[in-house]
Amino acid sequence: MNPRLEPARLPPEPDPLTAWTHATLRSLPPPSAPATLAGRVLAELARRERLPWWRRDFACWPRAARWTFLTIAAGGAGCSAAALTGGSHWLDAMLSRVAAAASPLASVAQSLLEGILTLPAAWLQGLGFAVATSLTILLALVTALARVVVPRS
């Protein structure tokens, strides 16, 4: 038996139990890895290779996508910080402009809603059914298209 004592870790004259344990354990050959291990790793690498880039690690994203994401995230963080600190008049002005631009749309939506409410109840029920059917069909089409375009991992 080769005790393989390591002077750096064991005292120069280890006690009998320590020396025996070290010799016993270090005499053990390393357990053999399962024969399937290498195949598993390669299969997992191949699976990851098939994933679209947005489902991989961030480090594997295309450079343009990474910079775009970082820019948006930094912008969002900056706006949040400005809003939280309350020191940005620029943000207030921007929000006011957005609200002003949206006000004509709000008027149109209000008129449309009032017009719809004047319709008979049966018409409204039919309209609701048509909208629900259209959304269901649209959802099914989008799902089918996604399965065709994006291969399953």
Add this chain to the structure above:
Amino acid sequence: MNHNEPTASPVPPVNPEEEFTAFMRAYQDMVYATAVRLTANRAAAEDIAQEVFLRAHARFDQLRTSATIGGWLKTVATNLALNHLSRYRRRWRFFSELRREDTGEGPGPEVEFAAPDEPRAPVEAAERRARVEQALAALPDHQRVPLVLFHFEDLAYDEIATRLGVSLAKVKTDILRGRAALATLLRASGTVHDPFQP
């Protein structure tokens, strides 16, 4: 350190994929051994070894020329194994300072070994190694893990304490009791007669 690190260099590969496969086959026993001795769980060790090589693949361009690649693999395998124990086995209980074993109770749990036909007969080498592995795996985590880190991974007591997040005294106590429990288990199984002269 790394007494079981491969020494033979693989055959020069043809392409990166073959090179990585050869690298993996050269180091897989070492990585798996580290994981299985720490976790005492073959399925978990295989998962950990797989994760180690996936991480190695992600930085294979840097690792392939590194002289410390074996150490890197062992470190990652050790960290993943400790994370596994922490996540799935509530390490805080095993390594707690208030663990009952610190109060001086007996060593590890009773383990059933196959009874030798003749208690005094020498055990075949392979059988003996299997029993040692079995006894090591039978130790409770709070004894086996520091014992493996000390005797296989060559970590010092203070390094083990840092890794496990426990006190130095706790590590020394657990290792001492782990050695005693191992000797007791092997003596009880008839694997050794005098633990200090195996």
